[in-house]
Each structure stands twice: as structure tokens, then as C-alpha cells.
Amino acid sequence: MTRRLTRRELGALVGGAAMTRVAGSSTEAVALPKKGVVCTAPLSAGADDRVEPGAADAAMAAVLMGATGSTDGAGAVRLLFSPRDVVGIKLNCLGGRRLSPRPVVVTALVDLLVAGGVARDRIILFERSSRELERAGFPIRREGSGPRCYGTDNNYDRKPQVSGSIGSCFARLVSETCTALISFGVVKDHDLAGVSAGLKNWYGVIHNPNKYHDHQCDPYVADVVRHPLIREKLRLTVLDGVTAQCHGGPAYRASGVFPLAALAASIDPVAVDLWAWKVIDAERRRRGLETLEEAGRPPRFIATAARYGLGVGDPADLVEVGVQG
């Protein structure tokens, strides 16, 4: 069962817990919540389908504070990242402009990272290919003082790495370049996996994801994320839920789209997928569709990821914290 907490309640929740510092500066108060906390804030598009930058900034700061228990956005960043980090933000741009993280929302995260001490040129927005990024509205930038933005573009390690049932070459951007990672996905239905949100986004950093789509991508998604190259670097998952899709994914399908009008963040990569599953199923029920379980494609990899110790996979342990941006 999901509990909704206010930020004050969250403060109480995290205050008494044993906290783990991830990468912050030595002067920052340590206050990271337990696993299972997903923080959401309202964020919607106007009639012209545009999100106001100010609204995106506020929502981003709010969800990061909620996700980390920090009292300000920059402080939240300092809890998760060091100025020495090279922070890779893996975007999911398969859905093109209509169903990918919106540039304005991603910019809000970049600005917050900078406010928290990460230099702009140590931030890399990336996807599987540069073309996908461009199609989703992210101009390619490989140099200069701003954040980098480019595709892995088939630049993989030469040797495959085995992780559980998968054997894959990882993008060198992940294995060599970045010291910290953020999964920045969307909330959408997936024809085979069930849900494509934060965890499955990491299929975009291996050379052979097409091999691992049977059995609802289970245990393969979890096997990718539990590899040390991801597991030891992954600090945060953010989901742009301004527009979500409950049916017909992973590509954009107008009939499946709905205005979830939310931004979500968590330091628990499993719990945030559990939340995505929950909201997708809620919309499917509202429309009279079968739930993903009933449709025969529950995202089994979520439970597997939880068994691997990557986060909380039991709905009873999911703590959804709703905050205002």
C-alpha cells in the first residue's frame, strides 16, 4: 500500500533513519531517506503543450528535496554528487518529441546540478544515438562550456561483461567517462516489458538490448542495472510524467497518452518504477483496460531488481511523497 506523506512527514521519516552519504561535501548535513521513497510534484503543460521553465525549476527542486530529505535543491544535489563527478544523465528519447523527457525539464535538472556544485561541462546528457536526442529536441554538443549532449553512437567496450543472464558490451560513456549516473526517463507502457520508466532506460547503454526482450525483459533489465558499472554509479532516477502513456508503448501512440502532470524522483531506482507501474495501471483501469498483470505483461523485472537488493519492489513498502513545486 502506498502512503502519501507531506514533506514535513518526510523530514520526520528521514530524521531518525540511519543515512548513507553518497557523495556530498563534508559540510553538508547527511539526510538521505530510506529506500522506497518516491517524491512527486505536480507539473503540467499548458494548452500549447509547453511547460513553463519556472514551473519545471520549482518542481525539480521540490522532488529532489523530497527524494533526498534535503531542505534545498542545491543541497539535495550535494548529497548525491561531488564537484569531482562527471554526471551522465541517460535520457529515454525513443518516443521522439511527444514522449521523451522535455528539454525544459531536463534543463531544470542541469541547472540544479550546477547550483549544487557540478560544473556544466561535467554534465553529459546522453542517449543511445545522437539522432534520437536531436529528434527529441536536444541539440548535440560535444564541447564548449555548457553541458555535453550526444549519443553513445556505438562506442562500446570491446569485451562483453556478464551480469547474471546478460552478456553485453557497455557504452564507454558509462564504463569510462561518467563517475555518476542519473536515469531520466518517462512513464510509459511497454509492449513487452510492461513498463518503461527508470530501470529499462538502462537498456540504452548495452550493445544488444534486442536479445533481452523475452519474458517481460526479466531478469535482464535487473541484470543490466545490477552490474557494478550501473549499480555503483546510479544516484538518482527522475521521471518526466508531464505526459505519460498507459497503452501502446514504447513508441508514442496518441490513443495511449494521458496528462499525468507529474514529475517524480527517487534515489531508489526500483521504487520509482513501482510507482510508474502503479500510475499506468490506474489510468488503464480508469479507461476500462486490463491491468498490465491481466494483460500478461507485468513488469516482472521490478521484483527481480528488488531481490537483487537494488531497491524496494513491494508495493506495501512504497512511500509516495507528494510535494508542491
Place this chain on the structure above:
Amino acid sequence: MSLDRRRFTALLASGAITAVSSRPASAGRTLRVGQVVNGEELPVREASWYKKLEEGRIECQLCPQACTVADAERGTCGARENRGGTYFTLVHSLACSIHADPIEKKPFFHVMPGELAFSYATAGCNVECKFCQNWEISQFRPEQVQSIYLPPEALVEAAKRAGARLTAATYSEPVIFWEYVRDAARAAKKAGLAPTVVSNGFIKEAPLREVLPLLRAVKVDLKSFRDEFYRDQLRGRLEPVLKTLEIIRGADVWLEIVVLLIPTLNDSEREIRDLSKWVKSNLGPDVPIHFTRFHPTYRLTGLPPTPVAILERSWKIARAEGLNYVYLGNLPTHPAENTTCPGCGEVLIRRLGFKILENRLEQGSCPACDRTIPGVWR
């Protein structure tokens, strides 16, 4: 084995391939023969074997994986993509590796000994063998390797200029570029070449039967005789491969079988005996079978090369079960590379690796006892 551009360039320089004509590769795209295709700039053609489903999804009907593929997604082969409810092959005429090999390298030991087979492959595969020797092309998607545009007519032209009398779809997995195999085989046959295929045999019956009449010979890798091995080691299944073998054997196409023996995984006496019995009773005693030596690679690096004693034991078992033409591979200088008359024991073809040292066959028969030795000898 990545794109053999060096070899391709050498072939171009030698005149084996003439990069002259421009041909439409797909709607809106024109490529020159020999043009290098990079990244995602892939020409596409509609696939031949698939079924449209509701809501823009498709079901691939090429291989037993029978992938159901949503819009913007690919099948497990990585070489076919659903674009708005239409399924496309991304690899037709896009060769990522070409070379004129001795036919013995495929290996075919009963097909035109000593001749060259113009061999070609595209990226992708419909299974994932943990022991794949060619994983650098078979386990990658087409945009992840460099390829050249080599349409069927140009491929045949290149084969003829290279002095090859055969073509061979090989290296990765021809099933995933089956439309290219079909069209290249048709062009090769028309030009008087012998089209061959080297495959895992993991294909559905309809596309197999459609292309078989165009082929002269097929070599199938029988990876194991246990379904468990197929599921664990390559994410495939045994039964469809056995069916493929029977269909090929029943057609007017020469068949040879290769079994890569991997220590502890598929080399038990019982498995080899069961396999040999099945081959004899279902395909007959005259289908050549090659037991080849495993070398550690890809995801299977923790096992040693196959001991020679295991290979020799397997050879003895197969012979004892009544198979007439049993060979050992990846063991240069071993006498089991030779073709011996099952009637009188005369050595008919002596080989050293892929080289023919002596061929004593006389019009396909043993010169000592006149027994007919089955094969495609001319």
C-alpha cells in the same frame, strides 16, 4: 570479425567488385555499389515473412523466435524493425563481411573440393551462442558495424571476379538476412554459380522451403542434441533445428552437419551416441558430420579447448553407429580430416586444414572399389 573493409578494398582494387552502378536501395535513398554504410543511415526493405497484428504490432514469421514487435522496436535478431506497423529488414544488400574462402572452410567436404566460395554476411543473429566465434558481427545490430552496399548482382559479379564457383551466406546467421540470401542465390544460380548457406537451422518451415530450391548445399550447425543446451547456451530450441535438417534432407539440396564439441557441455558419450543414432535413422548414414574443436571465446572463456581425445571418441562413436562420413575439424593434420571410402577404406581426399592435398575421386566414385561417394563434386 568486423567489416572486412581491407579485404573489400583489395577486391575493389583487383577489380573483383566494380563500384560503378547506382541502384535504389530503398525508398528515398540511392547507394553506390561498394558504398560504406555507417551508423543509422540504413537503407531498408520491407521484410518478406511477417504478419501484421492489431495496433501496429507485427509477428515475425521467419524464425521460431516468432517475435512480436511493437512500433519502433526490433526483433531479437536486431536486424528487423517495425516502423509504423510495417516490418523492415535493415540488412538486405548490406554486407559487413566478405571474403573468398576455400569451400572446406565452411566446412563442406563433399561439395566441389578445392573451389572458392564467395562468402558474405550481414550483422545480426537470431540466437545468442555464448561461444560464438563471430560475435563481433553476429551479436551487433547493423548500425553498430560498418557495412558495404553489395546488392545481389554485384555480389555475384564480385564472386566471379574473385574466381569463386560458389557463394556462401555465412559468418553470422543467414536466416536473419534471408531475403538477401534468396535474392543473391537467385542471381548466383542465374550466373552459373552454386549458392550455399551455412546456418544454425533455426528457421521456420515456409521461408526455408521457399529458398531451398535456389540452393546447392546447406551446412547446419547442430549445436547439441539436448534442448536444455539450446535454451541455456544460445536461447534457442532443438526441435525446430531437427525439423530443418529433415526438410533439407528431403529436398534436392546437399546437407552437411557440424557439431562444435564444448567440453562438459555437449560432449558426453551418451549425447554423441543419441545424436548419431538420430542422424542415421532420420537423415541417413551418408550425411557428413563434422565434430569440431571449441576454442574459448565471447562469453564462454572459462572452458579449455576441446581435448583431442574427446573429439576422437566422438568420431569413433559416430562411426560405430553407422555414419559413413565423420570428420574432425579445427584439428589440422589429423587423419580424420580426410575422406575415406566406407566400402574399402581407401583414402579418397587428403586434406590439410582447408587445403586439398590429393583428390582421387573418379567421377564421384572410389577408384579402388567403384563405390559411389555422395556429394556435389562438380
